Amino acid sequence: MGSAAEAEALLRDVWYYALPSAQLPTGTVQRHVFLGEPVLVGRDRHGLAFALRDVCPHRGVPLSCGRFDGEAIACAYHGWRFDAQGVCQEIPALTAEAVLDVSKIRVLRYPLHEQDGNLWLYMPGRSSEPLLAPPQTDLGAPRLYERMVFPCPMDQAVIGLMDPAHGPFVHRVWWWRSPGQLNEKAKDFGPIPYGFTMIRHRLQRVSWGYRLLGRHPEVEITFQLPGLRIETVFTEAHRLVNLTALTPISPTATAIHTVFYWTVPWLSPVVPLLRPFVRxxxxxxxxxAVQQQQGLPFLTHPMLLDDADTQARWYLQLKGEYRRAVHENRPFVNPVPVKTLRWRS
Ligand code: FES
Ligand SMILES: [Fe+2]
Known part of the structure; x- marks a missing residue:
C-alpha cells in the first residue's frame, strides 16, 4: 500500500464525465478545469468534439481566449493556430524564409468520447491504453441533466454518493418518504468490471415516486470507478436510469453530474417541475459536504463501520487496486466479494 497522500490522490488513467453533448454547440470552444488542469473542449464544424490542454505552448495564454473558426483555434496573443488534434498549423510572425516545421509544435490532446448524449474525457496517466470504457445506457439522449459543485475532495463526494445510511437524515423530505421511519435493509452485492452492483431486486416498500413509473418496480444500482453510480428502475412497462458521475475539478472541489434517461412518455413534459426537486x-x-469540511480536517481517524460503510471501503479498495494494476501493468483484480449487506435506513 502507498502513502495516505497517494491513496487520496486523484485517479488518472480513467474516463471522467465532462459535460452533456447538448451543451457543446458546433463550431464553439469552452474552458473547463478537470483534476486541476485547464482543458479546452470544443466541437469542430463537422460536429466532432475534441479536448486540448488550454495552454498555448508559446507563452501560456489559454487557447480558449483565442478565436475558433470551426477548424482551428488562433491564440489571442500572437495568433499561433492549432487544429483540433492540437497540431500547430501556422505561426503568423514567421517570414516565408523561415525553415521551422510548425507541425512539430503540439498541444496536449485529451481523448474525448461521445456516447448517449454525454462527453467523457480521458485523464491520461501511466497507462497508454484505457483499462476502462465509458458507460453505455442505450436510452438515447438525456432527458434531464443537472450539475453541482461540492467543495470537497473526490473521495468524500464518492463516499457520500454511495452512503446508504444518510438518506433519512439528509434527504428528509415529504415527497421522498415519511420522516423518522427506519427500515431494515438486506441487499445482495457482487463484483462487476471495475466496480460492484447491488443486484437487481423487487422493492419491498415502494415510495410513491417509484409507484408512478409502473407496476412491480425492481431496482439495480451499480458503482464503477472512478465515481460513477447508475441506478436503474425497471417496471413492467418502463425503465428509468439515473447516472451520477463525479469529476474532480481540483483536490478540494468535485463536480456532481446527474443525468436521467427514461422510457416513460408522460415524464418528459414535466421536466420543468422535476428539475427543482433534483436540484x-x-x-x-x-x-x-460543506458542513463535513468544517469538522473532517480535525478528525485523525474517520470511521468506516460495519455494513453501512462497506461500500465506501470497497470504493477505496477498488481505487487502490486500479492504481496498482496500472502501475504494475497487469490486469485489474476486483477485490469486491459476493456479499449481503444489512443496515437500517
Ligand atoms: S502565447 Fe499563444 S501565440 Fe504567443
Ligand atoms: Fe445523498
Whole structure:
C-alpha cells in the first residue's frame, strides 16, 4: 500500500464525465478545469468534439481566449493556430524564409468520447491504453441533466454518493418518504468490471415516486470507478436510469453530474417541475459536504463501520487496486466479494 497522500490522490488513467453533448454547440470552444488542469473542449464544424490542454505552448495564454473558426483555434496573443488534434498549423510572425516545421509544435490532446448524449474525457496517466470504457445506457439522449459543485475532495463526494445510511437524515423530505421511519435493509452485492452492483431486486416498500413509473418496480444500482453510480428502475412497462458521475475539478472541489434517461412518455413534459426537486436533492448533499469540511480536517481517524460503510471501503479498495494494476501493468483484480449487506435506513 502507498502513502495516505497517494491513496487520496486523484485517479488518472480513467474516463471522467465532462459535460452533456447538448451543451457543446458546433463550431464553439469552452474552458473547463478537470483534476486541476485547464482543458479546452470544443466541437469542430463537422460536429466532432475534441479536448486540448488550454495552454498555448508559446507563452501560456489559454487557447480558449483565442478565436475558433470551426477548424482551428488562433491564440489571442500572437495568433499561433492549432487544429483540433492540437497540431500547430501556422505561426503568423514567421517570414516565408523561415525553415521551422510548425507541425512539430503540439498541444496536449485529451481523448474525448461521445456516447448517449454525454462527453467523457480521458485523464491520461501511466497507462497508454484505457483499462476502462465509458458507460453505455442505450436510452438515447438525456432527458434531464443537472450539475453541482461540492467543495470537497473526490473521495468524500464518492463516499457520500454511495452512503446508504444518510438518506433519512439528509434527504428528509415529504415527497421522498415519511420522516423518522427506519427500515431494515438486506441487499445482495457482487463484483462487476471495475466496480460492484447491488443486484437487481423487487422493492419491498415502494415510495410513491417509484409507484408512478409502473407496476412491480425492481431496482439495480451499480458503482464503477472512478465515481460513477447508475441506478436503474425497471417496471413492467418502463425503465428509468439515473447516472451520477463525479469529476474532480481540483483536490478540494468535485463536480456532481446527474443525468436521467427514461422510457416513460408522460415524464418528459414535466421536466420543468422535476428539475427543482433534483436540484434540492443534490443541494442537500452539497450542504452536508460543506458542513463535513468544517469538522473532517480535525478528525485523525474517520470511521468506516460495519455494513453501512462497506461500500465506501470497497470504493477505496477498488481505487487502490486500479492504481496498482496500472502501475504494475497487469490486469485489474476486483477485490469486491459476493456479499449481503444489512443496515437500517
Ligand atoms: S502565447 Fe499563444 S501565440 Fe504567443
Ligand atoms: Fe445523498
Amino acid at each position: 434540492e436533492f443534490l443541494d442537500q448533499d452539497r450542504r452536508l
